[in-house]
Amino acid sequence: MYKSYKGADKKNKFQVYKELNKLCKYWRGYPDTYFRFSMFLKDYGDFHKMTSFIPQCAYGRYTRNSATAYQILINDKILFHDMMRAYHLPTTERYFAFCHGHFVRLGSIISDSEVDSILSTISDNRIFIKRNQCGEGSGVSVADYRNNGYYTKDGMLLTAENIRNRFNDDEYLFEKRLIQDPQTEQFNPDSVNTCRVLTYKNKVISGALRMGRKGSFLDNAAQGGIVVNIDVETGRLSDYGLREYDVTKYYQHPDTQVPFKGVTINQWDKVKNLVEHTCQLLPYYRSVGFDIVCTPTGPIILEINTGTGVYASQMGRDYGIADSFLKG
Secondary structure, X not given: OOOOXXXXXXXXXXXXXXXXXXXXXXXXXXXXXXXXXXXXXXXXOOHHHHHOOOOHHHHXXXXXXXXXXXXXXHHOHHHHHHHHHHOOOOEOOEEEEEEOOEEEEOOEEEOHHHHHHHHHHOOOOEEEEEEOOOOOOOOEEEEEEEOOEEEEOOOOEOOHHHHHHHHOOOEEEEEEOOXXXXXXXXXXXXXXOEEEEEEEOOEEEEEEEEEOOOOOOOOOHHHOOEEEEEOOOOOEEEEEEEOOOOOOOEOEOOOXXXXXXXXXXXXXXXXXXXXXXXXXXXXXXXXXXXXXXXXXXXEEEEEEEOOOOOOHHHOOOOOOOHHHHHOO
């Protein structure tokens, strides 16, 4: 990023090397935050401010989960969904799952004809298909309704037989499309925009609104999305958002031109309460990232991540969240 940036406001190589070396010693590891948050620019001279952004290597040391046996409960999407239902926690509606040659719905194996019957009665214009145990949006695709059926992007009609042939011995989930509330939808109606809520020792320490770009159903920053910080106490959005490895500050969504300044997430208190209640039911994890969707009927849990990246939780902030771990 430093090499590709052509602006005259970047520091010289010697100063960059000096600051990187100092941060390496401070964090006892590579400070990837230096380039992610444009610390190589000349107006970024406060070392205390630099150390306020915790890099992934340090985050991993502070948050390493000792109860590794419980990680599968949230890393495995099939188990996760079943657990959410068992605890009466709001989550996505699943039509069925395909698991190593079997179709499963509500804990029971169902026949191919039942799968085809379910597909024929769905009224939504889109079905989400998720690969089990994948992250960062890499295992998510959609099937859109047209010509009296649901078709994937490459033209496959969703039927029990075609699913068997396509996915063979893998594990996939087929879920209902989420409808988000108008407030979060306004920023980008093409994607389900989520609140990324980071916890540490069962407390909410950071929030961020993740929004996709026009034409993309993914909100993930790694896929080019915009991330805006949410004030944990008030639910208020920061004035600007950021993209991964981009020095530009976005004061409005680049596709819809909806500004961020002055917006307070209406359901923020409910989001925090849901996250902290879930942490009480699942006290096994030192730090996890919740992806929460605000819907017209309230917030629901899209997923929980044990190996979450800490970057989205620090984007669009004047200071990072390192103190939450150093003083926690």
